[in-house]
Each structure stands twice: as structure tokens, then as C-alpha cells.
Amino acid sequence: MTAIRRLLMLCLGWVLFSAQAALAAQGEVVARPYGTVPGMNYGYWEYLPLGYDDAPTEEFPLVVFLHGVGEAGNGNATNLEKIMNRRAPPRLARDGRDFPFILVSPQRFNAFIQVAEIDAIIEFAKVHYRVDPKRIYLTGISAGAIQTWAYAAVHYDKLAAVVPIAGNGNGVNLCPAAASGLPVWAFHGTADGTVSPYGSINAVNAMNTTCSPKANPAALLTLYTGVGHDSWGRTYDGSAGHDVYTWMLGYSL
Template sequence: MKNCVLVSICILFLFCSSSCSSDDGLSKNDYYNLSNLPVDTGGTHTGHILTEANAPYGYYAYQPFGYNDDSDSMYPLLIFLHGSGEKGNSLKHPEYLERILVNGIPKMIENGNWSPKYPMLVVSPQCHDDGWQPATIKRFVEFIVEKYKVNERRIYITGLSMGGFGCFSYVGTYGDDSHITAVVPICGGGNVSQAENFKNIPVWAFHGESDATVAPSKSKSMIEAINSSNPVEKAKITLYPDVAHDSWTYTYEGTGMGKENANYDAFNSDIYTWMLSHENKE
């Protein structure tokens, strides 16, 4: 009888081990653990031109060092939405895709200045319409999740100018169904009537107080509306005195720390660490 009990325990142990772990000994939760990802010492940044039967946008994708399609490890995803000056149809003009690289995070990657605390997949689509359309962004996000090893608990979005508007519009339209964990809109604005859809999605907006292209009131009104809807986490806004439209360089590179208006939220953490501090739970 004792032997039967011992055999049953052994079988149960082996079943649990095979169900809860993989061949490399990692549990499912380990695949989502940032500290288990290889240190990013420099990855690949590859352009993918727009096609008629593939992604809804042409895009650049940064895959950090150690990224492997055959691995079970999942990577945080950061989506970058460019401004109006970088639009282009790479299906008709493949060379237009390189416009994505002139500002923000893609520029930092190209210049070798990209070094967040933990490795991230970075995907930068190129808009070829009049502006960023929420439905098209959603199809693109879902395409990327299907194609790459994405940690769906950690999908972040940021954008500048037209891209800042795109961030507010996308999350404002879909809310929890946007797949987004946290959002950083820069020198943008949105529809205050959509503020309720940010209830569960942390927001940190940035704007230059001397911006004559997009009035800083556009960001301020959105943050005020979101906070009026009692979000789970208070939305933040950081303003730079005497800074015009280009508030993104300060923000993406972190050089604006200590230069912000003390009457608003402090720039006391780089935005990538702030984003990675947020995780959706299954």
C-alpha cells in the first residue's frame, strides 16, 4: 500500500513539473520576468516596407540582443508613433521609410543611444494616411503581437506631436481593449470625452510651455479630464518652461530632468523605467 502511495506521489510530481515548467526549467511566469531576459548590448533595427497583404503600416522593428524566435522568453513591447513630418507610403516609395529615423526613439536607436534598464522590442510604424487612425493602430498592434515574442502584460505606447494625438486617440477609443499597459503622449492632445477609457491605463504626458504648434493646454485638458474620472493611477503631466514644440528630445533622452516646471509633475524617472514599472496581470 505504501509503495502505491509513493508511486502516485511521484507521478503527480512529474505531471506538475511538466505542466508548470518547460524543458529549460522555467515556469510560465519566468517568461514574463524582466530579470530573466539577456542584457541588451546592441540589437538589430530593421525596416519593413508597407505591403498590400502584410502589416497595415510599414515599420521599423528593433530586436534587442539575445532576442530569439525559438525562445519562450517574452519581451516588453514599446510602440513609437512619429509626427506629421515623417509620414510616407513605403509601398510606393520604399526610401520614405527612413523618415521614421529622424526623431525620437528610432533616432536614438540608430545613434546608439538606446539603453533602457531592461531590453524592449521597439516597433515604429509609418503613417501613410492623413493621421493616425485608431482602428489601424489596433490592427497593427495585434499584427506585431502575433509576429513577435511579445510580453502581452507589458505593451507600451508613446508618440510625439501627431503621434501624441495618436496615443490619446487610440487608447481613448479602445480603453482596456487597446492592449496598452501605459502611455506617454508628448506635445499632443485628445478628446476629453474619452477620458473615462484611461481609467485603468496610466498616462504621463509631456509638453513645452512655449509650444506654438500644439498648445500645451491640449495636454493639460486631457490630463485634467482623465483625473476627473478617478483613474486607478493619477495621470501625470510634466511641462518644460521656455521649450517650444520639440519637447520630445528632452523627454526621450531624459535630458529634461531638473528643467521641468515645479508646479507640475516632476521628471524624476526616465520614461522607460516608469513604463516598465507597470504590468497588466492575467
């Protein structure tokens, strides 16, 4: 076998291996450590829905999940595991939950990811994956929920719906989002000693009563009586009786 033929065979083998790896990623959550994906400034967890590779022209909904302070890290393979410590979409996908959307879960050294950074992640996903731009959803916990509120206040026109959990939307002007008709469903525990439940109560009340025009559809708020800071586990896994995924996907721009 000539050297050129050997090289061609090696290249063909790599192409076949790469194709098989891409197919295997469907329905699985995959670590994408910092520096391994061109155009992405963070390490992140990637989930592609079943059927993604079988429908090469189809666009899929995108959900971006933002973590809290306890899951902050530099995005390497080891630190990305911190995100899996929470009962949230990436962990549910690892545990076998099938989702009908693309899931991107970035990790940042400081959980208070800035609005411009969130926007860059969404724009990256729109280029890197086959994202339906009319079905982009943002959700987060604690600090990630605070930044979900912050992003929604500015880029409401890019989002089909948001689900902030144990966050605080008091410091931002949500009236433009209310006027745009952005669907919001906030969750909080009444015994949360880390982020006051009024961070969700006041934000939802402002959208529904203070803003003019008022939110339409009305912003939703679910309070868990006696529950502390972790109000997200029971929300994301559905054990509290709520299906936030069907709710989100029921809306599009």
C-alpha cells in the first residue's frame, strides 16, 4: 500500500468515526470543554434531540440553561461536572430523559453571566446548530435566573418564553418584555433564604399590574410553600406537577 493510499484510508476512517460519533450524540448529553468548539467562549453541555441527524434540514427548538453560583467553573471537563450536581435539564438528560429540543448549558467562572454574553451564546448556537430562531427559550436557577430576567428585559424579541427559578427580577425594567407578550413562568420557594421570593413575586406583579400595557399572556408565578432555595429540582423533573417543557414549547415568536 502506497503512502498516499494509507493516508486516504486513514482520512476515510476518521470521517466514518466522526460521523458515528455525531450520530451517537443524539439523545445524549455531551461535554464540550472550554477551547474545544470554535466560536464558543465557554465550556458547555450539549444535548441534541433524537432524530437530529436523521432530519438534516429540520430546525429544532433551543433551550439555554444558566447555572447558579455553586456550579461556576472554568469550563474544563472536571468543572463541567459541577452542573450535573443539580437536578436540572443537563442532569435529567444524563439520567435518560429525552427532550425534543437542543440544550446548551454553558459554564462560567462567575455565575452572573452578562446579558451580552448570553446573547453571544444564543447567536453561537444559531450558527453551530440547526436552531429554529422562533423557538428559543431561556431558563436558569438562582444567579442564572437573575440573569434570565436581565436578558429577557433587553432581548425579549429573541425569546419565545422564559422560566426563571429562584431568581430576582426586581432590578430590571420588564415593561418592554410585558408589552412584547413574552411568556414568563417564574418559580420560587417561600422559605428561600438565599434569594428572597419577592424577587419573583414583585417581578411577576410588575409585569401583570404595573406595566402598561400589562403582560399578555399574563406572567405566571408558582410558589412552593415552605421550600427553600432549591425550588428547581421539583420544577425541572416534573415531580411538583408542572411540565415547563411542554409549556415553553407551546410558544413561538
